[in-house]
Structure formats: structure tokens, C-alpha cells
Amino acid sequence: MLEGIQHLGEGLFALVTDGWSLFHIAWATLLGICVGMLPGLTATLGLTLMATLTFHMAPSQAILILIGMYVGAIFGGSRSAILLNIPGTPANAAVALDGFPLARQGNVGRAMGIATVGAVLGTLIGMLCLAFFAPFLADRALDFQSFEFFWLAVLGVVVSGRLTANEDPLKGWVAGFIGLLVAMVGQDVLHAYPRFAYGYGNLRAGFDLLPVLVGVFGFSELLVVMKTTFHATVERSKDRSIPSIREVARYWKNIIVSGISGTFMGIIPGVGEDMGAWVSYGFARAMSKERAKFGQGSYEGLISSQTGCSAAVPGAIIPVLTLAIPGSAPAAVLLAALIVHGVSPGPLIMITSPGFVFEIVAMVILATAAILVFGLLLTRPLLKVLEVPRNRLMPVIFVLCTVGAFAVNSRVFDIWVMLGFGVLGYVLRELRFPMAPLILGVVLGPILDENLRRGLQLTDGGLGPFFTRPICLGLWLIILFTFLLGTRSFPALLVRIRNATLGPPNNSQGA
Template sequence: MGDLILGFTTVLQPSMLLIIAAGVLGGIIIGALPGLTATMGVALLVPLTFGMNAVAGLVLLVGIYCGAIYGGSISAILLRTPGTPAAAATVIEGYMLAQKGQAGKALGMSTIASFCGGMFSALALTFIAPQLAKVALSFGPPEYFALALFGLSIISSISGDQVLKGLAAGFFGLLLATIGMDPITGYPRFTFDNANLLSGISFIPVLIGLFAVAEALATTEAMIKNLNIDVKIAGNLPTLAELKQCAKTILKGSAIGTFIGIIPGAGADIAAFVSYGECKRSSRDSDKFGTGVLEGVAAPESANNGVTGGALVPLLTLGVPGDAVAAVMLGALMLQGLKPGPMLFKDNADVVYSLFAGLMLANVFMLLFGLFGIKYIAKVVTVPKPILTPIIFILCVVGSYAINNSLFDVLVMMVFGVIGYLMQKLKFPISPIVLALILGPMAEGEFRRSLVMSQGDPSIFFTRPICLVFFALAAISIVGSYVAQRRKEKTAAIAQ
């Protein structure tokens, strides 16, 4: 505890507070712009930390990290454009709330849930980091495959009333995930001799196309038909009763995000979808999901911000980054002459606990910026559509190009924009494609590595307790979705 107090003493200096605040605000802006991911924001700022002392440089990067993960929800809710992949699950309920005139309320819930998730993970990082890291160490290829399978099982619960169409969309996403180099042999698959496809289809352009471009095309069509597409903003913050209703969901999402953040390679996008799927599965009003439910915003936002602290657990204690941003942070630590691992806590305790304190303060600044700026941020949806739609198209192009400085990614974005638009017309859910693209490569690679480990014996998946837990959760998710659907159909039949 004394080390943590010393850490707060260090970061509560005016200069440090200014650095943290600037990092959070810059991160929110980066996260809100489609295509500019948290990883990109942190990576762009790493060179600037070279001339700073270790604590200042690290708290700046942590501030950007927290702000960017939260910022992605702003454009997700207001424009149906996930600013970061971590906000892809937030789109499902957040945008529907905005369409119902509750954009401010959705943003308020996102802010509060993000703060709770971030603080939960920061406290977990501070007090139980070594113990949690030991759990993550027990994960091998079979456990990663089981986790991916559990994630894919959520497709049935995020497909709403269109379960068959959702499964078809998920299968399409899995097919897309096979494009590129074989994860084991390195042999090109389905590249059609196009060098741009050797590394697979870039996820960010697909995400921007399916959500942002598709919505912009639909908006353009509505303008042509002179349809009323204005959104009215009502209420800036959730009520106390709504916060109490979502408290359990926020706590559960924070725990899910922190745990998944500790697992190296999982990431905030997976945590958000897992939390959303669990929230819908356990809800008494699961049939309302997809129409704009506050719990559907609280679950993914508490989870994806829960990853921020969780991802730093294996990084600091074992030198193993929990996600892509933590991998960049690893480079920043090395740049400062710090070697992550158990000895870091002994040799550089002052830096470590200052980082913990900085992470907590970053979440406080995030809460203040979010709550203070909601009434201004929410006004984005009142911008006339003829002005806003071209801006969205420009941001989509810039965001897609900025990932790899590739015009091919812009083409991918446009193609998937048309696909997303047609899917909307045909009432196919889009989220299963995104989920399959995220988890497909992980599931395939870890499955095949597991079989290599066991020399082709599939029983390896049924002899490991963690695998059995994830398999059971996957079965519960699928059966629960089926039962909920049958109950809904029975209720509708009785009502008729």
C-alpha cells in the first residue's frame, strides 16, 4: 500500500495531471474517429515519450489507451460507426437508442460503464496482478480454441430474431477469415494471386464498410426519398433507477473484460462481444435486445474498458502483452530501459505503482470528460444529414487508408459497404460477420496447433478443465438462445 501511495504522490503533481488529461482527451478524439485505433494512437505517441521520464511517458500512453477505448463508443452510438474494433458490439444497442432519441442517455451509460470497467481492472491490476497472471499462464492452444469456440457460440444470441440468417452471416465471416496465409503451413489460400490478400482481409476496413459505409448509403437513400431521418436527443444521463438496473451487468462486464484482458491475444473486441452475449443470455428481457437496451451498452463498454488494466497484468508481471496495445506498451517500456517481468516490481517499484495510479486517474479524467462533454458530443446527430453523410464517407476513406496506407483497403471498405447495405435490406444481422472475422483465425490456428501437440488426438480438448468450462459455456449459450427463441415464439402465439 505504501508503494501505491508513493505512486499517487508522483502522478498528482500538476505536470503529471496535465499529461494524463491530455492523453485521455487525445485518446477520446482518436477513438471517436473511425479507423484510428487505440493501437495506432499509442504507437504514434511512443516516439514522443523518448525524451520524457519513464513515469510521464507511460502515464501519457495509458491515458491515450483508456481514452481511445472509450472514444470508440461515441461514433458507434451516434453514427453507427465503431471508432475502434472494441466498440463494434456497442453499435448493436447504442445506435438503436440514438435512433429512439436517447443518444445522450446511451453516451452517459457508456461513460459510466467505461469508468467502472476501467477502475475495476485498474484495481485488479494493482492488487492481484501476480495471482491473475498465473491463471493466464495455464492457457495453451486447446484453451484458446475453447475460448474462441465459446465466442463463436454467441452468434446465435446476437442474431436477434434472424437466427438462421445470423448463422449464415457468421459462416460467411468464417469463410472470409480463411483468406490469406495458412496459419500452420504458410501456404497462400484464396488469394487469387493478389499480393494484397496474402495477409488476409484487413479487419478495420471491413468493419468500417459493414457499419459506417452501409449506414451512410442507407442515409443517402433516405435523403433521396425525402424521408425524415433526424434524431432528437432526449436526456443527457441515465436515471438512478437505470443505473441500479445496469449495476449487475456493469460488474459482470468489468470482471469478464479484466479476465479476458489477462489472456494474451484476446483483446477488447472479443471481451465486448462475450460480455454482450452473456448479458443477453442472462437477461429476462432478451427479446428486447437489438431494439435499444441500456444493458446492451453497459455490458460491452464495461468489458472493453476492463481489458485496459487486465492486458497490463501479464505485460508487467511476465513480459507477455495481453493485447496489441500492450505489445506497443512493451516497446515503450523497453525504450525507457525497463524490462517487464517479476523483477520489475522489485527494481522499479516506483515506476510500476506510479503507472497503476496513473491508470486510475486516467479513468477519472475519462469520466469527467465524458460526463461534461455529453451534451456537446450528442449534438453531432443534429448536424444536417446532407452535411454529415459526406463527412462520414471522407472519414471512412481516410480511416481505411490510414491502416496500411493502402488503396486496396479503401476498395475493401467500399465493397463491404455495399455488402452491408444489401444485408440491411435483406434483414441479415451484420455483427456475426464481425465476430467470425475476429475469432475465426484464432479458432482455426489454435485448433490445429492443439492437434499438432496431441499428434492428431482430439481427446486433448476433453482432458483439460478450462476447455471443459468453455465448452459448457458455449453449450449454455446455444441452448439458452434456442430456449429464449422458443419462449418468444410461444408468447407471440398465445398473444395472437
């Protein structure tokens, strides 16, 4: 623990005393806020573009920029949720529920101030968990072998598929498995056999992760956004936007509960910020004495949802660093960027580079400080961002998608990959397939492939260790349960069992 604090102190000191680092975190966070604010530009898109554009920078600077972008975008989305009733990123959907009614009642500045503080405190709680849990998880690092990694990869795809496609889990799983299939293209890790390459030199190397991401989250989102026309009216801010300490302190219970539940939702593979916000909102509503105010303009609801989604950011980074399994879609991009920059996250990270986790924590602290400053001081100037016409912005985004896809390897093939996956992503979106499991599949595919085959080679085909090792047992039980809960008959069966043992539920309490 002491060693951790020392690492964190060193990391922070190094960042704060380096002018370039401060400069990078400042512009990256500000840009992140703008990206988050603009409906149609999501945190994932911002991170993907940044990952390609910073590809040739020094790893520590590039990662710093990505962290700033990530924290900034998830916070920035709250602005448009409050002002337009349109969440700037999907993560902020719950924020709009109470934020927009508050804005309509003339409390624009106060609502944005409260949301800012919520975001800052949420990120800080999540970050504390990151600093505390990452080393703890890493203590178990050496228990993770091929068997565990195989199940972890399956778990990521299955859980993400279940939770991102709530009304139709089957589509979530299909998306995840299509992602896994995409990852199979190219030379396999064990024998270097070019799968599904059919003699094409470019396919031999497989699809590069970043152009695929730019396609799925950049180009396909562009197609979705430009399909419809769109006019927005922005609520005007007249009141002051810096809340007093007493105003915030009233909600301390909400902040702590939302911070922890948000972080936890972040940790679950592929679930992410939006669920963090919804779950926190749900808890706050259940705990509240003024439940009727929720949805009509409740500060409790507002601060809980924003705290929840911001806490999920460091939460989602925890499994990225310790298990190399992304907690959310933007975290999947972060993971991809870490890998291309030569940092190999995973259980061994506390052994190979023990300071790195704390460097990331220090970066999150700086980004949080930046959103506090920008969020409170630049409230009104930032509103101008919402007036940027969409027809002017989107072609620039497409040019950046093209250049970004190309910049990674200087291959024109990557531009085609970007376009192809953009169209595929668009079609899948229209058919209501969620994108997060798809991307998780692409990231986790190689891990699943390598570890399943290595494991089977070790056991000479025996399946025993896959099911009996303690961590494996826990993992496959969760997977099985997730699958069963996604079917229609199993939850009905559970209800029937409960009714048979406890008698029918009392409907007045059921809601």
C-alpha cells in the same frame, strides 16, 4: 494486489504529469462524445477510424486516444437517446426508454446529469473489476494452451452469434463463420501456403484487419444511414444539469447491481455494451418498487441502463487484455489496434508486461474524468453537435474511411477491401445478419486456425485433450449449451422436462 496499486499509481502519475497525454485524452473523449451523440456514427465506427488515423503514432498515445474515444462514444450515445429518442450508438437503446420520456416531461438537464453520473460510476465499477480480475485471470495464464485457445475462439464466435441475433441465432452463427472464413484468406501461419490467393500478390498477405473493419463498420453504416431521409427535433434544455449527491445516492443499489451486471455482460465475448444496458435495465425493473414508472420516465431505469452500458466498456476490455478475445465489437477494434501496435495481449500479458493492464486502467480513469467534466459542464454547447446536417457530415466520414483504409499500409488495394467489405456488410445487415460476430470471426480466425492445428499436431490427431482438459471441458460445454439453446426443440424440451417434474408453471408468476 499491492504491486497492482503501485503499477496503477505509476501509470496514473505518468499520464497526469504528461501534457500531451492530457491533451490527447481530452480531445479524444470529446470527439468520442460527439461521435456517440450523432445517430449513424457508432462507437465502433469512431474507434475504427481512429485506429487507422493514429496508426503511425506512438503506441501508448494511440491506445490512449482509442480508450478516450471508446469511453466517450458509449457515454455520448446517451445524449441523443434522451434528446431525440434515437440511441446515438446501439448501446444506448435502453437509455432512450426512460431518458426520452423524462426529457419530454421537461427534465432534459436533470436526465442528462443523472445519465452522466451513471456513466461515470458504471465505468468506475467496471474498471475496478478490470484492475481486480485481469491479474487474477492471468494467474491461470499458463494453463492456457492450444486446446484452450481453440475453444475460446469458437466460444467467442458462437456466444456472440447467439446473443447478438436474439430472434435468429442461426444468422449470428453464419455471420461469425463467414468472418472466420474471411480470416482464412492469405498465407497460413504454419506453412505459409497462400490460401484463396489465386496468384494475386495482394491477397497473399490476406485482408488487413483495419480496412475490413472500416468497410464493415464505416462504409456499410454510411450506406444504411444515407438510405433514408431523416429529420430530428431536439428537446430543449432549461433545467440545471448537475445533480446533487443526494439525488444520485438514492440509486446506490441500482448503480452497484448495474455496474456489476454491465461489467459481466462486457466480459462475455462479443456481447457488449447494449446487452449490458438491457440486462441492467431488466434487473433494475425487477428490483424496483415503482415498476410501473419504467418506460414512462423513471430515473432508476435511466441510471441503471447508462451505468450498465458504461460498465460494459472496461468489462469488454478485460478479455481483450487477458485472453486476446474481444468482449464487444468496439473492443474487437481495440484488440486489432493493440496487435498492430505491437502489444500482444493474452494470458501472458501479466508476465511479459505486468504494468500494461494498469496503464489501461489509468487511461480509463482519465477518460472517465473527462466525461464527467464534459458531460456536466458542456451539456448545452454539446447539443449543437446534434444540429450538424447529415448530408454535410457523411461525405467527410467517407473521405476519412478511404484515407484511413489507405493509411494503414499505403496500398490502394486496401481501399478496395474497404469498399468490398462495406458492400458485403450492407447486404448482410439488410438480410438481418449481425455484424459483431462477423468481426469477431475475422479477429479470432487466425487464433482458431493456428491452435486447432497445433493442438492436433501435438496429440497426433487425437481429440482427447480438446475435450478432457478441465478448462476445455467447461468451454465446450458452454458452446454446446449455447448451440442447443439456439435451436427451437431444445428449450421446448427443457420446459417439458420441468413441467414433468415440477408440474405446469403458475402463469400469474410466469411474467
